[in-house]
Amino acid sequence: MRILVALYAEKTAFHSMAPLAWALRNAGHEVRVASQPELTGTVTGTGLTFVPVGRDHSLWRVLGMFGVARGNPVVPLDTAVLPEEEVSWEYLRDGYDKLVPWWFSIVNDPMVDDLVAACRAWRPDLVLWDPRTFAAPVAATAVGAVHARLTWGIDVYAKVRQMFLKRQDEQPEAERRDPLAAWIAGYAEAHGLGFDEVMTHGHFTIDQLPAPLRLRADLDYMGMRYVPHNGPAVVPPWLWERPRRPRVCLTLGTSATGRSYGRSVDVEDLVRSLAELDAEIVATVSDQERERIGTVPDNVRLETFVPLQALLPTCSAVVHHAGFGSVFTALAEGVPQVLVPQQFDARAIGPRVAAQGVGVHVPSDEADGPRVRDAVARILADPSYRERAGALRREAAGLPGPHEIVPRIESAVRALRGSTTNPATGPVFR
Numbered sequence: 001m002r003i004l005v006a007l008y009a010e011k012t013a014f015h016s017m018a019p020l021a022w023a024l025r026n027a028g029h030e031v032r033v034a035s036q037p038e039l040t041g042t043v044t045g046t047g048l049t050f051v052p053v054g055r056d057h058s059l060w061r062v063l064g065m066f067g068v069a070r071g072n073p074v075v076p077l078d079t080a081v082l083p084e085e086e087v088s089w090e091y092l093r094d095g096y097d098k099l100v101p102w103w104f105s106i107v108n109d110p111m112v113d114d115l116v117a118a119c120r121a122w123r124p125d126l127v128l129w130d131p132r133t134f135a136a137p138v139a140a141t142a143v144g145a146v147h148a149r150l151t152w153g154i155d156v157y158a159k160v161r162q163m164f165l166k167r168q169d170e171q172p173e174a175e176r177r178d179p180l181a182a183w184i185a186g187y188a189e190a191h192g193l194g195f196d197e198v199m200t201h202g203h204f205t206i207d208q209l210p211a212p213l214r215l216r217a218d219l220d221y222m223g224m225r226y227v228p229h230n231g232p233a234v235v236p237p238w239l240w241e242r243p244r245r246p247r248v249c250l251t252l253g254t255s256a257t258g259r260s261y262g263r264s265v266d267v268e269d270l271v272r273s274l275a276e277l278d279a280e281i282v283a284t285v286s287d288q289e290r291e292r293i294g295t296v297p298d299n300v301r302l303e304t305f306v307p308l309q310a311l312l313p314t315c316s317a318v319v320h321h322a323g324f325g326s327v328f329t330a331l332a333e334g335v336p337q338v339l340v341p342q343q344f345d346a347r348a349i350g351p352r353v354a355a356q357g358v359g360v361h362v363p364s365d366e367a368d369g370p371r372v373r374d375a376v377a378r379i380l381a382d383p384s385y386r387e388r389a390g391a392l393r394r395e396a397a398g399l400p401g402p403h404e405i406v407p408r409i410e411s412a413v414r415a416l417r418g419s420t421t422n423p424a425t426g427p428v429f430r
Helices: 011-026 037-044 059-065 089-108 112-122 135-142 156-169 179-190 267-274 287-293 308-314 324-333 346-355 369-381 384-397 402-419
Strands: 002-006 030-035 049-052 126-129 146-150 204-207 221-223 247-251 280-284 300-303 317-320 337-339 359-361
Touching (some): 002 011, 011 030, 011 037, 011 126, 011 146, 011 402, 030 112, 059 089, 089 156, 135 179, 204 402, 221 402, 267 280, 267 300, 267 369, 317 369, 324 337, 337 346, 346 359
Parallel strands (some): 002 126, 030 049, 126 146, 146 204, 280 300, 317 337
16 A cells, blocks of 8 residues: 655654654555654655655744643633533634644745645555544545544544534524534635545544543554554663663653743752752753753753654653643553643643552642652652553553554455545556
């Protein structure tokens, strides 16, 4: 098959998709990755073939321009973990009114036309897409390809969409309005297509979460084990030996380095408070943060980047921003976590992970050095956190890995290909 992996330019999202892309490539399929030019080096650095489409998006510049801080809820996605009866139609509708132009449109508008053209030129059989890259299902539909989402967090997008449609059906016909469908329909119509609800969620979804952490809509899902991938990385010599005392990692996300909307916690405060513990502290910080922090105690190591899949197996605890890569690399290694959510679905992931007994959730608006230090001290003193982390690690390890799920993907495409048709030429599968 020809398989296109499509996403707007977001490095951490690609890192979560790369293991499956390589599994499909190693199984003999032709695989290409399409995204905006910013991602060129990130993709080619893994050895995969890259197709640049459109121009780079301006999401982070816009967020910085309007002072959007990390830690703020993303409306209406913040309702995904709430009981449905607590979520109103107005909140969902008005939330989409903001979400579509201030996020989805900003990242998709610059790439949709080129992505459709690239698909029409190469004619993929399957398009795997990031859940925010709605240009991808439009491009897949233009050539009759099967398309599927590959999630890299809890599925807040489909869950909220499901709630929205249910609430919309309860409204008088004259008052129904669907900002997401209207926006996607605009893309579809521009390319001679009609809107279909499947464009919001794909023909099926590949979910990388273990069962206790899942949040699923009423869709077709395939479970897949998360495989940590940090891109090209070097293991430094100081990691070759086990630490002589507990090692604690502090990382607030490499993807945020240099972004103008900043962090909602004081990194220097965290570093200096953690240094009070009888532990070795390894903090990954930007060069600018490193300059601000200055001289640190002997038990603190400041690094610009250390691959988490190499660092975390040596750690007794990790403090992080509840980003997908950090959360699930820690779970894959059975390391207890202190979660300080900073953005997007992290506010939903943090409490869910802590509820499993594998860590402590510290809300970002309450997070300071002493609170985080005390949370780490609790984890180091209580072996139940590591025991629960080990149990969840074993449960996650029971999911099929990327290479094991390839036959299921192949079967799904074969089953679906008769129902996906190119509007101009009919089925396109070889």
